[in-house]
Amino acid sequence: MTVPGTSLLNQFAAIVGEAYALRDPSSIVPYLTEPREKFVGRTPMVLRPGSVAEVSAIMRLAHDTGTAIVPQGGNTGLVGGQIPSADASQIIVSLTRLNRVRAVDVDSNTMTVEAGLTLAMAQTTADDVDRLFPLSLASEGSCQIGGNLSTNAGGTSVLAYGNARELTLGLEVVLPSGEIWDGLRKLRKDNTGYDLKDVFIGAEGTLGIITAAVLKLFPKPRGISVAFVGVADPPAALALLNVARGKAGTALTAAEIMSRLALETVVAHLPGARDPLAEPHGWYMMLEISSPNSQADAEQIVEAIFETAMERGIVEDGVRSESLEQAAAFWRLRHGLSDVQKFLGGSIKHDVAVPVSAIPELLSRAETAMQAVIPNSRPFPFGHLGDGNIHLNLTQPADMDKKAFLARWDEVNQAVHAIVTELGGTVSAEHGIGTLKRDLLPTVKSPVEMGVMRALKAALDPTGIMNPGKVL
Numbered sequence: 001m002t003v004p005g006t007s008l009l010n011q012f013a014a015i016v017g018e019a020y021a022l023r024d025p026s027s028i029v030p031y032l033t034e035p036r037e038k039f040v041g042r043t044p045m046v047l048r049p050g051s052v053a054e055v056s057a058i059m060r061l062a063h064d065t066g067t068a069i070v071p072q073g074g075n076t077g078l079v080g081g082q083i084p085s086a087d088a089s090q091i092i093v094s095l096t097r098l099n100r101v102r103a104v105d106v107d108s109n110t111m112t113v114e115a116g117l118t119l120a121m122a123q124t125t126a127d128d129v130d131r132l133f134p135l136s137l138a139s140e141g142s143c144q145i146g147g148n149l150s151t152n153a154g155g156t157s158v159l160a161y162g163n164a165r166e167l168t169l170g171l172e173v174v175l176p177s178g179e180i181w182d183g184l185r186k187l188r189k190d191n192t193g194y195d196l197k198d199v200f201i202g203a204e205g206t207l208g209i210i211t212a213a214v215l216k217l218f219p220k221p222r223g224i225s226v227a228f229v230g231v232a233d234p235p236a237a238l239a240l241l242n243v244a245r246g247k248a249g250t251a252l253t254a255a256e257i258m259s260r261l262a263l264e265t266v267v268a269h270l271p272g273a274r275d276p277l278a279e280p281h282g283w284y285m286m287l288e289i290s291s292p293n294s295q296a297d298a299e300q301i302v303e304a305i306f307e308t309a310m311e312r313g314i315v316e317d318g319v320r321s322e323s324l325e326q327a328a329a330f331w332r333l334r335h336g337l338s339d340v341q342k343f344l345g346g347s348i349k350h351d352v353a354v355p356v357s358a359i360p361e362l363l364s365r366a367e368t369a370m371q372a373v374i375p376n377s378r379p380f381p382f383g384h385l386g387d388g389n390i391h392l393n394l395t396q397p398a399d400m401d402k403k404a405f406l407a408r409w410d411e412v413n414q415a416v417h418a419i420v421t422e423l424g425g426t427v428s429a430e431h432g433i434g435t436l437k438r439d440l441l442p443t444v445k446s447p448v449e450m451g452v453m454r455a456l457k458a459a460l461d462p463t464g465i466m467n468p469g470k471v472l
């Protein structure tokens with residue numbers, strides 16, 4: 001693609017107004033690097049439209065002039081999908097100003113929100129009407145609904161409520177042609193032809209720009225209790241998960257696991273964090289119980305889980321939150337894990353999922369395999385045990401050069417992904433494909449699947465202007 005010239009940039013700027021067309025390099029910088037600083041792009045302009053009509057006009061001009069567009073939400077994506085290429089040919093469209101709550105329909109249990117609303121604000125909007133919007137990620141203060149849907153985000157509540165796709169009833173999308181598809185339906189049942197919303201959810205901005213969505217609301221739990229538990233190893237964690245499922249049923253709303261190194265690191269580097277347990281343990285689990293009845297009910301369920309797990313010798317020690325503040329403090333430890341790894345130097349990441357029953361085998365085999373590739377490297381696994389998704393990260397050996405360690409990224413990935421594939425798993429559970437895993441896609445999808453995906457892309461974006469170079 002060619003770099004857009006000044007006259008074309010002026011036409012784009014005229015659509016949103018000069019104040020919302022950033023050209024000055026210093027104001028553009030924050031849009032060019034993603035959280036891990038693995039991808040750094042260049043762009044001649046960041047457009048910040050304030051209405052769907054402006055997004056549509058931008059896409060129409062882009063379509064007519066063959067200009068590549070990169071949609072960007074909160075810029076918290078972890079696979080480089082929101083970052084433009086390095087040749088300065090692609091214009092970023094930031095959805096940040098499209099952040100209105102259009103409607104809340106309590107009787108239908110839905111809210112209709114614009115793509116730029118942050119996830120935290122969406123949660124607050126639900127809370128204000130005594131409802132729950134359950135999507136929850138460590139990045140929720142910055143990530144936006146449009147980004148969440150475009151990556152089909154997962155997070156800590158997938159076990160009970162499903163991922164972003166399952167939380168969405170309707171969408172409004174600006175197509176690469178500039179046409180607006182208004183699919184903002186609130187229907188729980190609608191079998192009228194192909195489900196177009198599912199095409200755009202998880203498409204990582206390669207098929208169109210999501211501008212609004214109808215999201216599902218749920219009853220707000222009347223009691224929440226979080227247990228923080230020490231266990232010897234992953235088989236014990238799995239046994240505890242089974243006890244918790246049996247005692248709590250649908251009240252089990254999260255089941256997270258973290259290694260000792262993960263807990264030690266977050267306690268050492270997150271201000272105000274402390275180890276909830278007196279003695280060190282090999283592994284830790286967090287179980288969240290949400291009761292539709294009362295706080296006492298939630299606490300009783302946790303006690304019943306503890307009792308059975310202690311009787312069976314599954315847990316070594318455990319505490320339950322005594323207040324909402326303490327529950328939040330436990331969650332702070334879990335949500336801090338992504339960020340604190342940087343204090344140990346370089347980190348090679350994996351976002352994999354396997355059937356829940358295969359998690360102990362995955363952890364044991366992958367740790368051995370990673371350490372065989374880089375001796376003395378330190379596995380730093382944590383994640384969503386309840387839905388089978390583990391962030392199987394590897395921290396560099398203390399005495400190794402960070403650059404030399406990170407240069408082995410692909411080699412370590414290959415060793416881990418081979419085991420994941422053998423166990424019937426996936427190499428991207430919730431972060432998506434973006435640029436980071438684009439070349440992996442044909443190795444995990446059949447030629448038939450790749451063909452269908454390419455046909456969809458060609459049908460919706462025949463000139464290839466929508467986030468080129470991502471996913472396919």
Ligand SMILES: Cc1cc2nc3c(=O)[nH]c(=O)nc-3n(C[C@H](O)[C@H](O)[C@H](O)COP(=O)(O)OP(=O)(O)OC[C@H]3O[C@@H](n4cnc5c(N)ncnc54)[C@H](O)[C@@H]3O)c2cc1C
Pocket residue numbers: 035070071072073074075076077078080081082095115136137138139142143144145146147148149150151152153154155156204205206208209210211338339430431434467470
């Ligand atoms: C600390 C931390 C913790 C995280 N934890 C989790 C987790 O638990 N689970 C999880 O799933 N993810 C997690 N993530 C990843 C990230 O937060 C999610 O992928 C999030 O959904 C991205 O939203 P965003 O608004 O930041 O999107 P961006 O990063 O801006 O964009 C992500 C992708 O979506 C596209 N896009 C953005 N907005 C639109 C739109 N309106 N229309 C079309 N395409 C669009 C972009 O082009 C890009 O391909 C975490 C990230 C961080 C930094």
